[in-house]
Amino acid sequence: MADPEFRPAAFLDRDGVLNRDVGYAHRNDQIEWIPGAAAAIRRLNAAGYLVFVVTNQSGVARGLYGTADVERLHRWMAERLAEQGARVDDWRYCPYHPDHRPDRFAAFAGWRKPAPGMLLDLMRHWPVKADRSFLIGDQETDMQAGAPAGIAGHRYGGGDLETLVARLIGTTGAGISNGEEMGR
Template sequence: MKLNKALFLDRDGVVNIDHGYVYQSEQFEFIDGVFSTCKAFYDAGYKIIIVTNQSGIGRGYYSESDFLALTQWMKQRFLQHQVNITEVYFCPHHPTNAQAPYLQQCNCRKPKPGMILQGIKEHNIDTEKSIMVGDKLGDILAAKAADINTSVLVKSGKSLDESALKSADYVFNSIDDLTQLLTNT
């Protein structure tokens, strides 16, 4: 069976500007370059998979239905740019600040690798040829725990702590810079 390569993306801070607990299309502002970058990887044969912590669900700020509606809207915007999002995995849990049944330790909340591992299994992903892009240390740690070969930290206009910068294989100022890796894959 043929293995697929994937571009795993965090959502808030990588796909869209992180305004905090975004759940409506009116609040959703795509990061400059995300469509062209994803299109370049999609055209190079990568599956595009989003893995996102969404504790706003567990905290009661918005519902799973709200999140799923926004996700459908977001996927349609990508399709308008000829990019098919293969899957969006989300974790609604939080270990200390959530309502039942979301108040729990889980294996899906990054830095745990559960969402990435699910994507690897369900879409037959070759971890050696895949990339995880995030804007926080937890994204990078999840990628490493899932044995994703390449982890990328994008600054997305914010400063990052030293441990995050040291943990990533690459640190880029913006998602636009990610296409440099296509020549290396």
């Protein structure tokens, strides 16, 4: 069996990057897509990038919804994206929060951004070429999660997500500083 071909990856935060952050979204009726979200993912797919979603979900720890709700929403989001020709290769979420039910979700403590656990787990399961990969997030904790995983972080500040992705993959990190805010 041949070794898998290592590819660059785009790690995307969910709330605030793919969909508007409405606070603890866990149902499909709460999802309002960011302009250009599906087009951005299609562009990444066409360019040969692996596409991953990495999202903190403290609403689980807070008891607002369960892991089954998160997984159901992610399946629904993947289906809506697929209808537009866009594919997310894998999803990771962290149900842990240090102030809410920390014992129940302690195994995920290292996954909660700013910790790099979700990224590192994906890199263990997929053939990721880290030096050509990047993370797009809307919070400082997203930027902080990328660095220890060797992944450049880029802050999404609004606007059309495809425009940001086109710029990032057009330069493959050159000319864009780590953590530079892009968008509006």
